Amino acid sequence: MLPISVDPDSKPGEYVLKSLFVNFTTQAERKIRIIMAEPLEKPLTKSLQRGEDPQFDQVISSMSSLSEYCLPSILRTLFDWYKRQNGIEDESHEYRPRTSNKSKSDEQQRDYLMERRDLAIDFIFSLVLIEVLKQIPLHPVLDTLIHDVINLAFKHFKYKEGYLGPNTGNMHIVADLYAEVVGVLAQAKFHAVKKKFMAELKELRHKEQSPYVVQSIISLIMGMKFFRIKMYPVEDFEASLQFMQECAHYFLEVKDKDIKHALAGLFVEILVPVAAAVKNEVNVPCLRNFVESLYDTTLELSSRKKHSLALYPLVTCLLCVSQKQLFLNRWHIFLNNCLSNLKNKDPKMARVALESLYRLLWVYMIRIKCESNTATQSRLITIITTLFPKGSRGVVPRDMPLNIFVKIIQFIAQERLDFAMKEIIFDFLCVGKPAKAFSLNPERMNIGLRAFLVIADSLQQKDGEPPMPVTGAVLPSGNTLRVKKTYLSKTLTEEEARMIGMSLYYSQVRKAVDNILRHLDKEVGRCMMLTNVQMLNKEPEDMITGERKPKIDLFRTCVAAIPRLLPDGMSKLELIDLLARLSIHMDDELRHIAQNSLQGLLVDFPDWREDVLFGFTTFLLREVNDMHHSLLDSSLKLLLQLLTQWKLVIQTQGKVYEQANKIRNAELIANGSSHRMQSERGPHCSVLHAVEGFALVLLCSFQVATRKLSVLILKEIRTLFLALGQPEDDDRPMIDVMDQLSPSVLESFVHVAVSESATLPLTHSVDLQWLVEWNAVLVNSHYDVKSPSHVWIFAQSVKDPWVLCLFSFLRQENLPKHCPTALSYAWPYAFTRLQSVMPLVDPNSPINAKKTSTAGSGDNCVTLWRNYLILCFGVAKPSIMSPGHLRASTPEIMATTPDGTVSYDNKTTGTPSVGVLLKQLVPLMRLEGIEITESLVLGFGRTNSLVFRELVEELHPLMKEALERRPENKKRRERRDLLRLQLLRIFELLADAGVISDSTNGALERDTLALGALFLEYVDLTRMLLEAENDKEVEILKDIRAHFSAMVANLIQCVPVHHRRFLFPQQSLRHHLFILFSQWAGPFSIMFTPLDRYSDRNHQITRYQYCALKAMSAVLCCGPVFDNVGLSPDGYLYKWLDNILACQDLRVHQLGREVVVLLLELNPDQINLFNWAIDRCYTGSYQLASGCFKAIATVCGSRYGRNPVSGDCWSVANTIRVGLHDMNN
Template sequence: GEVAVRTLFTEFTSAAQRKIEQVMAEPLEQLLSKSLQRGEDPEFDQLLVSLNAVAEHCLPSLTKTLLEWYIRQNGMELDCSLDNLSPRVKNLFELNKINARDRIRDVLMERRDLAVDFLFCLVLIEIIKKLPDCPVPDHLLQLIEDLAFKHFKERKSYNSSESQHNGQLIADLYAEVLGVLSHGRAQGVRKRFLKELKGDQPYDVTVSVVMGMRFCSLKMFPVEELEASFHFMQDCAAFFNEARNRDVRHAMAAMMVELLVPVAGMAKREVNVPAMKNFVEMLYFNALDLAKKSRHVSVIFPLVTVLLCISQKSFFLSNWGAFLTMCLANLKHKVVTTQRIALESLYRSIWVYMIRINGEDNNNTNSRLRTIMEALFPRGSRNAVPRNMPLNIYVRIIQFIAQEKLDFAFKEIISDLLGVNKISKQFVINPERMTIGLRAFLVIADQLEQKDDPPPMPSTIGMLPSGNLLRTKKSYLNTTLTETGAKELGIGPYYYGIRKALDCILRALDAQIGRSMSMINGQLLHKEVDDLISEGKAKIELFRTCVAAIPRCLPEGMTKLELVNMLSTLSVHVDNELRSFAISSLQTLLLHFPDWTEIVFKGFVNFIAKEVPATNTEIVHNSLRLLYQLLTNWKSTVFSQDDHVCSQTTYNGAVNRRLASLLLVIFYRSMIRSSTLLKNIPKVHSNMFFIVLKVWLW
């Protein structure tokens, strides 16, 4: 084990040296995160994972070795002669040649030191995760704490503007280190923080120290840890109430929000613990008064929200009415930031209302929900309120409501957004509303079919400074939801209307921005693609959603051939995302739905032969490559089936020979007119022939 650790650490030191040399050769204005953040170098990421794995066996020695490496790196000298610098860096100092050497030394040493700190933090974050299971001597952890708070205080003490930006990033990384450290050393980190708060220092230093705590965690169990966590939060609340400097108060509010949102997502019976209850009562009404003032609303209103979310049921219900009134009023605030904060506060409080406390009685719950929906989706409006917000927030709100009120969500919200009740009349496309409605349907149906747990409380952080992701990407079903399946999920009465609405939307969008915006339209040659996309941005977003929904939800009233023809046309659309969704839908239909195979090939080959202009070499080339890709994937699927599976999926010799024969005839008959173009890509041409021939012989 010790040999493995030494080998890994030697690899780390070598990789770190290469990375330091790399950032020293880069332009000074380039942020260190561009080169050093997780996700930029897969090999280095794997090295960090390996260090994490061995840390549980030798964390004390590994921590000591890492600290020794860090200290050595900070004692190194730097060659700063002008001859060794790039022309760009030389020009920064040529105007003042007398002090050029000293200035170069200062700027480059700062950059080098910051790069060392970045790498040091990346490794610390990985190995200290093992601290709860593998104790480390207190003096080593104390040293890590000292380094973290030192960098919080020095956040703005760098010589150049480039170093200032990187210094902010390093302070954030040390905040992440402190957050990981708090999992195994919560009491020590809290005591150090409260001690730093009482120190005599400028307000901006206090702000930096406070923000350095925002990645720390509050333990929820056992109950002793929960009480200790909220005694600490009471100390923070007391400091907040007594603070007179606005920036300090705002920083403390923001820090408490970051610490409390995860608690709000997990708390159930814990809200009845006296320490937690007292903390809410100690802070809520003071924060609510501050949130009514325009200079505080952007920072304090999220604090009011999270305090309400961790309160007891009786406290929540007695105060939610007034809170809701403030929320809905702020949705129309003249400041866009305040609108966004109000929307996020609304959907966190709805999560608590619908998922944690399951609403009130039927009449009161429906009345509250109708009030909220009328504010978000006013009658006669084409857009959601407020405008230009992430549509996913509205989708999540509907998902939360469906958790307890499924019929209400479909009948009162989704059907209305999709215009289900207006299909027989003049059908009007409201892109934003329809996108929200369709996405909400897909998310809810997927959750019901996969029997997922209730959706989690929305978090505040997506990516940490190190590049680590807090959110996991969910995989969605791509199997078609049938009418029978919809009935079993409890959404049968609404499914036909949704499929019919999807049919109307697809036909309308195909006529408006489908074929007319495909690359086979010669009139587009004289227009800017970006301008076209921006003009119809909302409609294109709706079109993407509709196409991505196939084959999960198949449009009612559209034949298979019509759908394949439309997807084939969209495979050459000017919008990259829409084009990608169309190709993905074609491949899914081909590979997972045997009864679609013949239609997909027939439709796509006919599209190439009849629609793609032979004079446009690039489009013909790309379309044939896609056909080749479809054939290759289909061949792999066919030959990966054994006889038993074949009998169940209709992949049998007779069907495949008939399909292969059809492809040979259609393909070569229709490609005669473009044979000169095919000569330019003989490999693709011959490969397609042999794939089809092989399947036919099989």
């Protein structure tokens, strides 16, 4: 379609109209193209009905608005467009199917497609007509245009005999649309519509009766089904009823059953809105005549089986529009007919009888306001006992929409509230019945509870009288006849119940709801959670059948009533736990309702907010484990939504508070109102830190999606802290700390990470979100001398860099320092999670023994278990500390049975204890499975200083076992070597973190600062063991040597320089260690001299050699030199220092310089050492001279700071000057 342009020089009105019409034609063409591409079976309503395309709806609404000013122009233009689309050049065109029985299959398919296009054009055209013709009362229109519309509509009412194509359904839809057009037109041009209808009817009546004629008359009658009587002015009302009277005469005369039924249906469609609109009786003769002319005949016909379905609604309508006395005199006969048909075996007839009953009851209760008390009571009891038989669990008729029964009770309550409550609702809800007599009648209870809620809502909103039930709420065009009622969701309080006159019933209904909820939870609640093993791989459709279905429906109603109606007898925590369980129920609808109710509690009750978050978090920890990936993620989204809702409430209240502040008197503010608000905010910090702790636990997940949600939760908590106003002495938000640490964490290991992305972002853009999503792999190398111990060990053990990030965040100076409160909650949470995974990992557990899982799921379990280990030991509290100060509820953990074995029964509760944990885990160090022991190494290696001594106490037997030297076979020897290696790696990680050297809780004696006897013995025995096996070159021994070297080096380096002299009371141990490490240092051994042609001298240094060199340096500088011979004029240490300082590797050279500085600092009396340093500044190579010069400058700088008049510094002034000159050159 070529683009259409509008002349910009047109008049404003013309320009707007033309532009709008261009928009309409463009949109219509687009929609027609879409429809032509769709299957023939697809109904046009799915694509064209109002509400399906908001943009197109807006265009049609705009045309309606413009029609107020130029309706004739729009109608003419619309007809031109319609004729052009259909290729109609003259008005004699008759709408008919294009299909011919003689067409071949491909031609027939094309005809069907073109027919679908014609119907789509009619659909669009009628949609616009419905909207624009509403403006006829505001704008005169030529009769010719009105006749064109009427003629076109009635052409679509003609019966198409013998047509059975795929477009049959769409033809009926289009015919209904044109019937809606006629209904709109009749409001302003009733006489023209009536004239056309009567003329068409007269013509058909004069034809010889045949099936075709009968169907044609029925189609014509159906074309008037959207005609509505105008209630005012009275002249229009009487004219409409005159038309109805003429139709009534035809109804009485016609013999054909189908025509009679069609006319009865038309009368019902027209009379129901009249009955609904009339508040009191209508004393108009024409209406009275109409009722009297039809009533006796229709009542008699309705008793016949072949007419009852069609005529029951008509008799009902006639009674509904009749006068009060006529209604009271006649309705009891028809009422008895309706009551007797409620038990009809034909469900259609039973439904018709029920609908007739509730319309009659509306007239009796609402319009007529009942009879005498006795007569009304008798009548109501008759109706109620028929609908709800005594002793029965169900209702009559069965399988009907419960809403009809709810409305019946509402109508009764409008005039007889006490009767409705005590005789019906209390009976349904089993109010006042003893516990033994209580039984779930789900259908009745559902009706009773819904009726109570509807009645209370109507009274509280002061809705007045309930409207009469009408027919369909949606017209063929998609326009709605009534606005959907919105119900109150705020909690109904005792005071509000008293104000609306329901205080007598309110508390008893709440108790009943509590009873019902408990029974439902037992029968269809807990057992149908998605975490239940019996529900795995089951479809809801298969499980929610039979007796379960009505119970689930009742459950939905009860939960949807929260927080509007809070169950009386159920504590806060019980209710929150129930809703949390239902948030993972198998039934989708119940799940969403429970989630909404949880949000309602959090939004409406400020004092419930902490309980909701604590309760939901505890539930997730206990019930939704990490193996339910999608379920966990959906639950985390709900947690995130709860936090967001809280934030929105606070922000809204903040705006109100700010506006109130502007109005308030300054004196009020000065009197402390703002301080009160601040003090109210403080207590919420504990629950937010608890959720932070839970989010930290979630960061242990191996699923990136779960970790992303955890980051979003942390961000939402930060926003909440800002909204609530965080106290100055409170911990920083965890996300701020982790975002700030992320660049340095990444920098510490980025050199061992290989990423799929070509480049890394700039440091300032790295945050927690980026680390969580980063896709990279850790690689290790024998030549890696840059990495600290924890990075090196992780690169050996794991490939996921996120685990290393988690390990780094838990260093003492990071999260434990800045977020202690959140970590105090993370400890019991992580402990609980670890226990849930433990049975899946421990090969000795009965669960694991029976498990038949894929390798992938097993790897995931170990990964998760390892991450939880790292977190647990990073945040663990000592066993002696009581967790009573924590707000979080005590999680469920594993327990130890009397015989000492570990029980994995989730029902056993206890307190998180690092002692219990260590007793479970330390025996696993003996397992042969490398995955388990590697995970334990990383977990134990993250142990914080508070629980370090408990760890060592548990590991002590293993340490003794590892250092035993006895003859044994190869397999035992390999297992012992592996144990030695893993223990050394644990202690290396702990030494690297400064835990062993912690003067308060580490391995040092608190008084002397010496290494404790246990650790001193461990180091000495390990040295002796390695000295004895120094000639062996087994690969595992190389690893043991390297990790022993690194452990000793880390241990010493984490002790302040001037305290190191106390570490090793026996100087001989230092000497022996130095000699031992020297033997592993390759080219940096003390036996090496520059004259030797050592094979590795010009090769890259290995990690093993570098660790040994660091250990040599650390031991040597652990106080004054242990061997004065080494620093004598020809001492062996000078050659060794020459070798290190002259190395081209910058890290080795830097290490050498640090050694010289420490030697000079710790040995101030060794003048030979100082002279050697001065000498090398002049005689050494550039590397050597530079290193010595910088070392001297460092020492002199520090000494000058302590003693400005020291003579040593003046004696080297010349050396410094020469050195600076040399560096400049």
